[in-house]
Amino acid sequence: MTPIQVPIVERVLNANDQIAAKNLAVLDKSGIYGVNIMASPGAGKTSLIMQTIAHLSPAVSMAVIEGDTARVTIDADLIRGTGIPAVQVHTAGGCHLDAALIADALSQLPLDRLKFLLVENVGNLVCPAAYKLGTHADILIASVPEGDDKPFKYPAIYRGIQALILNKVDLLPYVPFRMDYFRQGVEMLNPGVSFFPLSCKTGEGMEEWIQWLRQKIQPQI
């Protein structure tokens, strides 16, 4: 809040953007398409990753960087169980991933053998929006039980994304959710953003998301 703190924050953000640009160059050099998945806790980041692996692997060689605030390997273990390379990044209580953490994780992956990288950010609708990681796309997973007013309440994260997934559409009969109101908020903040309503549980709508990814990922040589 004091004037002296503003330059410090700006310097940190600029440093992050510089490292993010380097990460993007590293991915591009290997022809890897990178996606940063952001969401509220429990919206279905790991479920979407598991479903995406099931649809694309082994035809597409992929890896996962798994962000967690705590030193738990629940999600990383689940992903490694599929045979996909997974690196866990532990933020030590931190509320977002940053480009430097991704740079470290990239150095531990077999980049020359990959075409696709999924990054699971920390479950948080606020802080991750301010830290670019150097992926090609930033994706947000909203979920039906979170409610239809989230674009209005967390606008920053809705503004910066290239695709929006609305997960848990199988719960639409059981919770109040006005789809028109939700879409209105999204369109106000991010007109024309790619939108995929789906259910990781039932598989409904998954094919459209997978098709969108297939168009972005470079063909395997």
Added chain:
Amino acid sequence: MTPIQVPIVERVLNANDQIAAKNLAVLDKSGIYGVNIMASPGAGKTSLIMQTIAHLSPAVSMAVIEGDTARVTIDADLIRGTGIPAVQVHTAGGCHLDAALIADALSQLPLDRLKFLLVENVGNLVCPAAYKLGTHADILIASVPEGDDKPFKYPAIYRGIQALILNKVDLLPYVPFRMDYFRQGVEMLNPGVSFFPLSCKTGEGMEEWIQWLRQKIQPQI
């Protein structure tokens, strides 16, 4: 990450704790019981507040401080519609409330006429855990569709609370949620914490939460 930044962070946290202690003294002076409600986006903070108002008001004179990252008044308008004094605190994109914001909000409330204050924090399971506001209790609302693994993944916020609400139990038939596993995580982090499984939608379990509050709130003079 550089050594020079650590003292800055510590100074900010200490300053926050000092202001939190002053807030607590202000509440105590007026005999107001204050509760800080934390949760993931969409877990049901506003719904719980609305239900709590319906059960306690007007017998208990209460007010609400409403934290939002964006300049939207959806929740504050809802609460003001009940006739309860509500102050909206806009964090300008910030990911948590802090004690200074609460001190400002307290100065705008008719403290001498209140016995109970609810503070709705920003929807976030990470950052709010690090900033005490000066309330008597910190409460977390978990919700069934978020999943049963959240205590393991966001331990810091589960450790510091005095009561845990598990909202949306009406969705238990429709989503996978192992209650034993969830309770195991909670007990590991915060043994014996008061636990209220309930549904703001159906009203199930609400009475136990209200009873807990009634025991804390000082009788109206």
